[in-house]
Amino acid sequence: MQPLAEPAIVRIGGPMNARPVGGTARTTTARSLAEIAADVAASRVAGARSVVFAGGEPTVRSDLARLGALPHRAGLGSGLVSSGRALVYPGVRSRILRSGVDYLRVALHAPTAAVHDRLVGVEGAFEQTWAGLSALLAEASRELFVDASCTVVAPNAELLPQLVQRLSKLERNATLGVRFVAPLVVDDEAEWPAPDTLDRVEEALELAGGLVASWEGFPPCLLAGYAEARDERLRWGAPAYGPEDGGDALLREPADGRANPYPCRDCIHGASCPGAPTAALEHWGEAALAPVRGVQANSFNFEQAEALGKVAPSAADCAVRARTHLAHPVRNLVLLRDGAASLYRSPTSDFSDAEVRRTRDELEQVYLDISETAVLTEFTSGIRRVRPHSVCSSCSDRARCPAVWEIDPELPFAREERWLKKEVSRARGRVLDVGCGEQPYRAEIAAGIAAGHIDYHGLDPDAAAIERFRAAGVGGRLEVGSIEDLDVAEGFYDYVFVFRSLNHFFDLERAFTVIERALRVGGMLYVCDSVVFAMLRTRAQVEWADTHAAVGHEHYRNWSSLELLEFLERYRFRVNVHRPVGPDSSNQWILKLLRSPNS
Amino acid sequence: MTSPAPAPPHAYVVTAGTDSVAVIDAAEHQLVGKVRVGAEPMLATLSPDGSLLLVSNRDSDDVSFVDPERLEVVATVSVQDGAAGCAFSPDGTLAFVANEHAHTVSVIDVARREALRHVPVGLSPCDMRMLPDGQHLAVTCEASHELAVLDGRTAERLRSIPAREGPLAIALSPDASLLVVGCFISNDVLVIDTASWEIRSRGKFGSGHIGACVLPGGREALVTNGDSDSISVFDLERCTETGRIPGLVNPACVSLTPDGRFAYATNRGADTLSVIDLATREVARALRVGASPLGLCMG
Numbered sequence: 067m068q069p070l071a072e073p074a075i076v077r078i079g080g081p082m083n084a085r086p087v088g089g090t091a092r093t094t095t096a097r098s099l100a101e102i103a104a105d106v107a108a109s110r111v112a113g114a115r116s117v118v119f120a121g122g123e124p125t126v127r128s129d130l131a132r133l134g135a136l137p138h139r140a141g142l143g144s145g146l147v148s149s150g151r152a153l154v155y156p157g158v159r160s161r162i163l164r165s166g167v168d169y170l171r172v173a174l175h176a177p178t179a180a181v182h183d184r185l186v187g188v189e190g191a192f193e194q195t196w197a198g199l200s201a202l203l204a205e206a207s208r209e210l211f212v213d214a215s216c217t218v219v220a221p222n223a224e225l226l227p228q229l230v231q232r233l234s235k236l237e238r239n240a241t242l243g244v245r246f247v248a249p250l251v252v253d254d255e256a257e258w259p260a261p262d263t264l265d266r267v268e269e270a271l272e273l274a275g276g277l278v279a280s281w282e283g284f285p286p287c288l289l290a291g292y293a294e295a296r297d298e299r300l301r302w303g304a305p306a307y308g309p310e311d312g313g314d315a316l317l318r319e320p321a322d323g324r325a326n327p328y329p330c331r332d333c334i335h336g337a338s339c340p341g342a343p344t345a346a347l348e349h350w351g352e353a354a355l356a357p358v359r360g361v362q363a364n365s366f367n368f369e370q371a372e373a374l375g376k377v378a379p380s381a382a383d384c385a386v387r388a389r390t391h392l393a394h395p396v397r398n399l400v401l402l403r404d405g406a407a408s409l410y411r412s413p414t415s416d417f418s419d420a421e422v423r424r425t426r427d428e429l430e431q432v433y434l435d436i437s438e439t440a441v442l443t444e445f446t447s448g449i450r451r452v453r454p455h456s457v458c459s460s461c462s463d464r465a466r467c468p469a470v471w472e473i474d475p476e477l478p479f480a481r482e483e484r485w486l487k488k489e490v491s492r493a494r495g496r497v498l499d500v501g502c503g504e505q506p507y508r509a510e511i512a513a514g515i516a517a518g519h520i521d522y523h524g525l526d527p528d529a530a531a532i533e534r535f536r537a538a539g540v541g542g543r544l545e546v547g548s549i550e551d552l553d554v555a556e557g558f559y560d561y562v563f564v565f566r567s568l569n570h571f572f573d574l575e576r577a578f579t580v581i582e583r584a585l586r587v588g589g590m591l592y593v594c595d596s597v598v599f600a601m602l603r604t605r606a607q608v609e610w611a612d613t614h615a616a617v618g619h620e621h622y623r624n625w626s627s628l629e630l631l632e633f634l635e636r637y638r639f640r641v642n643v644h645r646p647v648g649p650d651s652s653n654q655w656i657l658k659l660l661r662s663p664n665s
Numbered sequence: 666m667t668s669p670a671p672a673p674p675h676a677y678v679v680t681a682g683t684d685s686v687a688v689i690d691a692a693e694h695q696l697v698g699k700v701r702v703g704a705e706p707m708l709a710t711l712s713p714d715g716s717l718l719l720v721s722n723r724d725s726d727d728v729s730f731v732d733p734e735r736l737e738v739v740a741t742v743s744v745q746d747g748a749a750g751c752a753f754s755p756d757g758t759l760a761f762v763a764n765e766h767a768h769t770v771s772v773i774d775v776a777r778r779e780a781l782r783h784v785p786v787g788l789s790p791c792d793m794r795m796l797p798d799g800q801h802l803a804v805t806c807e808a809s810h811e812l813a814v815l816d817g818r819t820a821e822r823l824r825s826i827p828a829r830e831g832p833l834a835i836a837l838s839p840d841a842s843l844l845v846v847g848c849f850i851s852n853d854v855l856v857i858d859t860a861s862w863e864i865r866s867r868g869k870f871g872s873g874h875i876g877a878c879v880l881p882g883g884r885e886a887l888v889t890n891g892d893s894d895s896i897s898v899f900d901l902e903r904c905t906e907t908g909r910i911p912g913l914v915n916p917a918c919v920s921l922t923p924d925g926r927f928a929y930a931t932n933r934g935a936d937t938l939s940v941i942d943l944a945t946r947e948v949a950r951a952l953r954v955g956a957s958p959l960g961l962c963m964g
Contacts, residue, residue, distance in 0.1 A: 644933050650956035660849075
């Protein structure tokens with residue numbers, strides 16, 4: 067139970083009576099009740115449903131009771147953030163209870179006086195807080211939620227389970243929670259918790275059965291088993307009012323406090339994760355993150371839903387617009403084929419509306435399946451590109467309309483295929499072909515081998531694919547294995563081909579460490595892969611594709627060339643040719659990268 | 666009686682990924698036309714009288730002669746593998762094409778629309794500039810790490826100037842007294858005296874130089890940093906970087922508009938053409954020009 071709905075933070079200013087552990091201690095002038103009331107009113111207008119007072123110690127104010135009641139008078143929930151020391155005084159507890167505060171966060175960083183007092187810099191603080199907390203819990207009704215907030219640092223790491231055990235034993239009428247908070251800053255770097263401290267946090271969360279347990283500020287993937295306990299509403303996101311230059315027991319992340327480094331890019335949680343806190347990344351490094359790898363879809367369908375007959379788009383009184391005005395403009399599109407229009411609809415749950423919109427409207431990567439059953443592998447011949455009708459492209463209603471699309475008669479991958487074939491045929495020297503199994507440039511490779519131009523080494527983890535390749539009589543050395551495990555002499559190869567296999571690499575870092583080592587300085591790395599694309603299919607084609615989809619060849623990511631380039635900044639490669647995906651290209655991007663010198 | 670308004674200057678932007686040349690009104694910075702050429706076009710140059718646009722087609726091993734007024738290919742001439750840099754002789758009777766993968770320079774009789782010979786030069790000849798005297802054709806040879814100076818009529822090699830690794834970018838100063846050479850791999854920039862063929866100065870800045878141009882006045886020049894999304898501004902006298910223009914995406918070639926107020930740069934990583942205001946040294950706008958833009962010329 068967490069009583070704070072849509073909270074806003076209002077800073078009250080004034081002195082603090084303990085050091086905020088993991089945050090910054092500064093004192094500002096105490097703000098008047100009138101100033102604070104104005105901020106409470108402003109927060110209400112902005113949509114807040116509760117207000118938490120922080121940024122100063124509320125319990126030392128003489129107007130504590132009126133302060134705590136301010137939000138209620140505005141129809142809002144009320145909360146306080148305190149060191150807890152002053153709770154030892156019955157009068158303070160009485161004023162808090164009288165004011166009707168719903169939420170009280172109390173700093174409690176250890177179950178022992180020695181550690182707690184040292185962290186907050188006040189001798190006797192633990193005894194005061196513990197005694198006050200114990201009394202308050204007994205005196206309050208269950209409507210009060212008391213959150214014992216522990217900033218996790220190295221000195222208290224081993225004590226977290228013990229803290230929970232002690233808290234659990236407290237007699238109480240009020241609701242009691244325990245909160246584990248990641249620090250933002252520490253005075254002494256040695257106090258920053260080690261990554262394995264999270265084992266103690268997990269252990270403590272596990273023990274917190276009778277308490278309302280929560281945590282904030284840690285990389286979500288490192289406490290994935292306790293995702294439902296993540297509560298960061300006051301840490302970031304909630305609007306804050308009042309001067310920002312004061313100290314704060316409430317640890318607030320800055321606007322740039324979260325990042326999505328490389329490991330996050332490959333995590334299936336993707337957009338649903340707020341990112342890793344930059345403070346933790348600075349201390350632990352991105353290698354400490356634990357992204358969840360999983361298979362991802364590379365395409366989605368628009369299924370044929372309705373025949374619209376012989377209608378065509380027009381700049382004025384558009385018949386198509388009239389027929390489709392109720393259709394969702396992103397999830398639907400109209401295909402005009404041989405003069406007849408059909409409405410297609412995408413039911414995909416693999417991709418969000420924003421991703422669907424980017425695929426169809428920004429990159430225009432929409433294709434019509436023209437095979438009798440459904441195309442699964444022969445994409446170069448089994449599909450055709452569809453493009454927005456010229457009338458729709460310039461229509462002012464474009465963003466609100468499914469729009470009409472037409473078939474582009476050109477083979478969709480012709481240019482990229484031609485470019486790659488030509489490059490393969492120009493290779494001279496030692497070639498490593500990563501994921502060669504379904505290699506479409508066998509003729510060029512065979513010619514290169516026969517002419518003595520290349521010493522070819524094909525690598526693929528799929529034994530059956532290697533057998534098919536061997537049966538095709540291309541020649542060269544073929545090996546079943548993955549790039550991550552390849553043991554090769556440094557600088558052995560002149561070329562490395564990664565044609566449409568990047569998205570199948572399980573460990574991208576390991577793979578490119580091997581490739582970087584394998585390629586000689588000045589050698590060329592070719593990477594070609596695809597971004598997400600949409601397919602127009604009939605219901606029968608969709609069913610056939612669903613029941614005949616190949617197993618294996620797991621697809622772990624849908625990276626663009628720009629994403630790969632950003633990732634490769636940590637390796638010694640230089641862009642020679644970059645062909646990104648755009649409306650003028652197919653969904654395949656190409657990178658030709660030169661292996662840079664080691665120095 | 667009023668005379669007709671002069672035709673606006675045009676920029677011809679080669680878009681390799683669409684096998685086309687995009688035509689830009691260089692006064693309004695707007696796309697005004699397109700012409701389809703050969704496979705994987707790379708670089709382009711206008712004949713001295715402006716009547717022919719020569720476009721090299723890397724993957725069809727030929728060049729397209731384009732009528733720039735009608736935007737039609739009027740002839741296609743076979744050259745050799747990897748057609749890249751190209752140039753006309755000052756009288757417009759000959760055209761030259763660097764064949765990167767054949768390691769040759771083709772000499773074309775423009776009137777007869779046929780290649781006269783293919784002359785071996787250094788390894789991986791990429792780009793070239795004809796000097797106004799018509800006697801010297803300078804060619805960057807990326808894999809043999811040199812600037813080859815060829816006879817301006819026969820393409821026979823006259824001399825070789827060693828460069829650092831991967832010379833690729835090349836530009837001529839307005840008075841043709843200096844040649845700028847940028848190295849893609851080593852990141853060196855050389856400033857070469859075209860009278861003595863001595864290296865006058867050299868510097869090392871930016872990364873992945875592909876294209877260059879000399880600014881009006883001949884004191885400063887631009888060189889693209891294809892690997893770091895910027896253009897370096899540098900002083901020709903000392904060959905030191907004096908500024909950097911950010912906001913590009915894998916920039917390749919750069920050229921000045923005829924009025925000298927703007928520089929255009931192709932962004933291979935974004936399929937755009939950046940318009941750089943030389944007064945502010947900032948990217949003023951970017952135009953979508955088609956997939957994989959590379960070479961450009963003005964006229």
